[in-house]
Structure formats: C-alpha cells, structure tokens
Amino acid sequence: MSTALYQHFPILAVMVLFLGAFLIVIFGNVKTLRHLIALLSVTVSLGLLIALVKPVMLEGEIIAYWMGARATAGGYAIGIAMEVDALSLFFGLLVATAVFVSCVYSIQYMSHDDNVGQYYTLFLMLAGGVMGLVLSGDLFNMFIMVEILTFAAVALTAFRNTAKGALEAAFKYLVVGCIGSTCILTGTVMLYAQAHTLNFAQLSALLPGNMNTATVVAFALLYIGFSTKAFIVPFHPLAADAHGAAPASISVLISGVLTKSGLYAIIRLSYFLFQTMELGTMQFLLVFMGSMSMFICVTMALAQHDFKRLLAFHSISQIGYVLTAVGLCTAMGVSSGLYHAMNHTLFKGLLFLAAGAVLHQTGTTDLDKLGGLSKKMPWTTAFFLVGAFSISGIPPFNGFASKWMVYQSIYLKAVESGNIGFLFATIIALVTSVLTLASFVKVSQSVFFGRLPKEYENVTEVPWGMRLAMCLFAVLCVVTGLFPDLVTRYLTQPAADAVFNASGYINAMMGSGYAESVMSVPAMAPAVTYVEVGVWQPVSWLLILVITLLAITIVAIGGQYDRVSESVSAPMDSKYDLFFGGEESVYSQVGGEDLFWGFKHNWRGYFSFMHKLHSGIVNDYSLWAVVALALVTLYMLIVF
C-alpha cells in the first residue's frame, strides 16, 4: 500500500498542537514568540485538515494510519491507530476552525491577564486533546484524550481564579468530569475484557453480533461518560458554571469544541461500535435526551440574568437539536444534525466572543446592570445580532437552514414511523426555537439596547483583533446560511454517508473483506437517500428581500423619511429626551430577569421546581450523574 503524503496529515494536525503547547512552556515568557507559536500551530493544524477535505470528503477515502507502521498481529489490531473518515474530518474541521478563531481573539482578550504563557499551553493542550479524540482510531486513545482535554478545560475554567465562583465552577467540573472519565475508562476496560481489542474498526466488527450483559453495561457506561463531555441533560448545570467563570475564548472551545467531542463519541459508539441505531428503542433514548436538553435548557436560559450563563444553557439546548436529529437514524436527520452541529460551533462561538467583548470593556456580564452599549460598541452589537439571529433561526442566517432541515426530518420520521413521540419532539423543537429568540431579545434589550447606565458612559469599542475574530465567525454564519446546498453537498452529506458506512470503516482499517467475514454484512455501503419535504432557496430569497428593501427605502426617502432631527448641542432640547409621562428622566429599565414576566408567571410552578432542583451543590450533581447512569444501564439492559 503506497502511503500518500496526506495520510500523515491527521497525526501531524494533532501533534502540531501539542508541540505548540510544549514550546510555549519553554519560550512562553516572550510575548511575541508566544503569540507566534500559538497562532502558527493552530493555523498549521487547520491547514492540514483543510488539505484533507479533497481526498476524504470529496473522494470518500478513509484514512487508516498506524503509528510506527504497526498493524494487526494474530488477527488483533494492536498498536496506536488513527482513522479518519468524513465524520472524523467533519468534526476535526469544526475543532480546528473554532480553535483558530479563538486563538486570534485571545491575543488581545487575554492581554491584561497574568501568566498568559500558561494559558496558551493549556489552550493548545485542550485543542490537541479534542483533535486527537475526533481523529483517533481506538478507544483507549480516546480515553487518554478525554483525560487531557478534561483537565485542560478544568484548569482553564479556573484560569481567572480571582474571579468569584471560578474555583467553585472548576471544582464542580472536575468532580463530575471525573465521574464521566471513570465511566469511560470502566467501559473501555469491560470492552477489552470481552473483545480483546480496543481498535474501533475491529470492535465495530466484533461487537454487534456478540452483545452480552457486559458489553451492554459497557455501552451504558461509555454513553454516560461521553454525555458528561457533551453536557447534555442532566449534566447541564456544569456547563453553566464553567462558561460563567471561564474566559470567553475558552467558552468558545468548551461550547464549540468540547461538547462536539462528546457528540462525536456518542455518534461513533451508537452507529459504529454497537450499531444499535436501527433499534427504535435506541432512537428513542437519543431523541428523548435531545428533546429534554432542548427544552429544559432553553427554559433555564430564560431564567438567567448573567450573559454568559444564559449562553451556556443555550449551548446545551442547541446540542439537544443535534442529538435529536442524529438520533433519528435517517440520512436527512444525521445530515441536518451535523449541519446544526457546525452552525452551533459558529454562532455559539460568535455569541461567546461578543459576551467576552462586553466583559472585556465593562467588567461585568450581569444583564441587570448593563444596557445601551450599542451606541458605544456598534461593531460588537452588529456581530452579536448576527449570532442572535442565527441561533434563533431567523432566515436567512445559518441557524434557520439547519433547524429547518431538523424539523423536516423529525416530522417525516414521526409520520413514517407512526410514533407519536417524534411528533412531540417536533413540537418541542419548534417551540424551543421561539423561546430561544425570546431570550436573545432579552439579551439585546438588556445589554445592547435600552438605556446606558451612567458608569458605562466611557466604554469604548474592543480592539481590532477581537473584532476580527468576531467578524470571521459572523461571515461564516452568513455564508453557511446562504448556501445550504453547498454545505450539505460538500460537508454534511459526506459525513452522513460515512455514518451509515460502518463496513467501509471496518474494512479500511482491517483490510477489505474483514467486515463481511466477521459480521456477514453486505460489503457495499447502504444506499443513503436524502428526502426533502419542503422548499427553501435562501439566495434567491435574499435577492427578493434586498430588492424589496431597496424599493421601500427609495419610496421612504422620497417621502422625506430622511428628514431626521437629532440633538447636536450639549444643553439638550427636551424634545430629544425620552418620554416619561411628564416625570423627570431617570434611569429606569426592566431588569433582564423580569423581562418575560407574563410567560414566567404562568410557569411559576415549573420554574420554582427547576430552581430548587439546580441547587448548585456538587453532591447533587454527582448524584444526578449516578442516577442517570443507573437509569440508562437499566434501560439498555431491558431493551437489548
């Protein structure tokens, strides 16, 4: 087998990040050198993955790479392997993009902090960990990467350890993260005891036909372990604390990258290792967890009054969409889920960066204290609005394109399977979307619009480097929203095809014919068809909108729309003052927490229940983890 140069790219993409981390430990005291190394390693990593798009995505090649050229021995795959199919590469690209933008942002964002060298070391360790996880070809390496990324993430959560709650958040994350990691390790060990191999490809061939109690328990352990990494319900409170405390550039990674690693692992486990997604019961588990995450987290977000905690809950809510769509086990479902995963990385990253910009300039993210920043930070406001429209699914931004596909696939699944549960999932998904919009209206009113408090009158716009990072995400949000056809054709559909091509994955690693000999499955990848039930043409739509807007603007200006009068001189004419019913103008604004009183009043029972439940005590959250593990194990033991 001739080895093309690009076959070395996956390992290099991981190595270059770790190498950067080690170099920064040595040279980190020099500021320019530090930035140079960090930027260089993330850029090279991104570049290497982009170079893989052609062979893997477009030509459908699956790269199986053995470190040190070791392969199988005695019929067992022993050695360190990496395997990159379109699914791995898809997640790898997300990781590399988010890491790159976050690194650009960090340069100016972290300029006021101490020990920035250590920050970059941990940053690159985290990035390398996730990258290693998604490109890895065996379960034990996955576990190692999970450990690396968890500890880097914990340390980074507490990086600003003088800030209130940072250490507490890191501690919670550490405890529950360790429960997750322990689950993963135990599951790995049990699988090894059963199958005598840890290689994904070989496990995928051996396990599906030979499920017994031990492997089912191992599956449950792995599933819960990776759920803690994806922060899906019931592990969502950790995400809120971690995001609230971590620097914004790290929130981008935790939300855009770390949760994706958990999702990736869940997809890999359920579609490849155990190949259980054909079962209605397994679809039910994923869709149920996804819908729960969607709904609980969006309502939790409505009750928040801290910008970053609110974003954290939304992050999990959107992950719920991805999980639900992926759990449908239809081509359209998986493709739309992956599309939404990509959009999640982009708009969530953008929103966290905007929150970071607000924190950087004002020193707070409390929605009840902020207001009126749009006059002082117009760029940040514009970028924030792009992110907010994207996440709430306002056409033509990217969130709409993917959510639209998600709705279609859930409802089609519901109709085809006749299962009324999927119908409820559709309704939850549609309602969650409008609740998302509501909480972003709350943020825009409480932070960017409304009245400017006195103490923020001297706030300025963020430096250009941070604006550049936000601009990158904003442009990507618009582009991926306007060209859904291109995105699905070149990114998500190859990845979705790969999801349904387990035998191809096995054969690429173990030699062709292996899957057939072990599992007696057809050698050909199953025909994957994408069924669409609606129509949506964003580019032509946008064209119509622009023409209409132009026409209306012309008409409006013809009708003297521009006869605007503004206050110019310092002693203000009371004409330009706000109307207060005749009273003297004072600072009065509805607090962010009370903004949707009319909604929350009707749900007060639910909200007070949720409030009690989210006690903030790590013991409770650990208990949730254990209970979730017990329930999932029980469920799986019953259904298999």
Place this chain on the structure above:
Amino acid sequence: MSIVISALQYLGYILIFPGFLFCFLVGLLLSGIDRKLVAKMQKRVGPPVLQPFYDFFKLCGKETIVPAAASKTVFLMAPLVGLAALVVLQLFIPIFQFTAFSGMADIIVILYLLLIPALAQILGGAASGSPYAGVGLSREMVTIISCELPLVLVLLAVAKTVGSATGEGLSFSFASIAAYQAANGSLILRLSMIPAAIAMLMVIPGETGNHPFDAAEAETEICEGMLAEYSGAPLGIFKLSHAIKMLTLTSLFVALFLGGIGSGIAQLVALMGLTGPAANGLTVLLGAIVTVLLCIVLTVVSISFVHAVTARLKIEQIFKFYWTVVSGLALISLVLAWYGL
C-alpha cells in the same frame, strides 16, 4: 431580451402585485374597514374608511425625532426591514394556484418570516431606549411565544393532512397544499380541520396585536409600548406594517384553509371560453379579488368583531389563553390528522 422581460415581470411582482403596492392598498383598506366597523358596532360614527391612508401620508410629512438615548441606525432601519419582510411574505403566500415566487419557501419558512416584522418592531423599540418600549417589547415577545405554539400545531396538522392525502407522508410546500385543495376542495370542509381553522382565526388577532391581545401596545397604559418614541415616517411605516400584517395573516388563512375556491374560479374562466395568457391573467385577477373579499370577511370575523366585544387581556392571560384553549383546539386537529381522519 427574454431575461429583461422576466426581470421586469419579477420587479412588477415585487413592486406592484402581489408585492408592495397591493399590500399597501389592501392592508390600509382592511385597517380602515376594521376601524369603521368597530365604531359602528360600538354606536360611534367612526373615521372614514380611507382614514388610514390620510394618517399614513400625514405621518410621512412630519419631522422624525431621534431621541438622544437611541441607537440611530437600528432605530431608523427597523421599520423598513419589517415592512420589507412583510412584502416578501406576501410574495410567497399563494393566491389560490398562483404564486409570484414559487419553489422558494414553505410553511415553516413562513412561520419564521412572520417573526421578522415583530422582531423589527422589538429591536426598533429597544433601540429607542424608552422604558415604555422595554415593557412593550417584553409583552410583544410573550405574545409571540403565545401564538407560536398554536400556529405550529395548525401548520403541522395541515402538513400531515395534505401529505397523507397526496401520499408523500407529509408536505410543507404551499404548491402541494394548493394543488390538494384544488383537487379535493377546501381543507376547512374536512371535519378534522375545523378546530385548526378556528384556532387559526384566534391566532390572527394575536399575531397582528389587535384587541383583546394588544397588551404590547396598550395605548392607555404604556403609550403604545415599542412605538412610544417613534414619530414621523418611521411611525407611519410601523402603522402600515401593522395594517399589512392583517392582510398577510388573513391571506395565509385563505391559502391554508379556503384554497378550494380557486378551482371554482378556474372553472369559471374555462366556462367563459378563454385560453392562454388571457385566461391565466383573468384567473389571477379574479383570484386576487376573491382573496381580498375573503380577507375582508376574515378581518371582520376575527379582528373587528372580537375587538368590539372584548376588553384588553393582561399579558399572562393572553399566554394562558393561547397555550390552553387555542392550542387545545389545534391539538385536536393534529391528533385527528395523525390518525388519518
């Protein structure tokens, strides 16, 4: 040459019919009829039917004051974006079998496009910096949440009914909804769709922000909420958008539930012995006239009549009403449709 002609044709769609000019005239007309009728029902004389036109042009001539606390760009651009989105919406909603731009949007897209005008008003109000606008936008958002659930249920019920009849399983596209109704008669004639149609009628005043669901504007209480700081042409455009929204929602109702009338019109034109472009033109013209008449009837039923006999609800009552009574009706339809009735 043909490119130029089709470009002109599409420009005509956007600017004249069923785009901007059509929306402008019919929307304000609906608003005028509504005001006159409510006055009559309350034994008042009421304004002339053309009063909204006078109001609009008068407002356009007035000075536009931008408050010192406002963010100017968003404050001034929001009304235009909202209006443009409404006009675009109207282009996507079919007039029986005719759609100006077919194959570009389905009913889920419409669901989301309907958010844009409301969102424009919310952002415009927020950008004005007024505390009244703060209260108003909060209520507006809750009203949107209230209407969203029943609207979603109605649309899902329609999609399922049409889909199972055409054999596709479900269909979100307007073309197949219109085609289904042309072949099988209006959806409202199906027993299972009647609760959904009633729910949709109740959603109309909520979406347009009319009495008794106008807590977000509540002139007597929070000075029109989000519009408190608006003056001049931007205010006029918001008033216009409000009027057009009545047209949009009532014509959406016609497209979803009364589409069967279209086949009658087509047969009528065929009876007159016309063929070719003349027949098409006449069908569209008659369709538009029938639609406008139906929109007037629907406005009277769902907006004016309700307006005249009810008092304003509190915001939490609005929410409760929509998520229990209206959603319940829509859910009945959805469940019936689910079991193929």
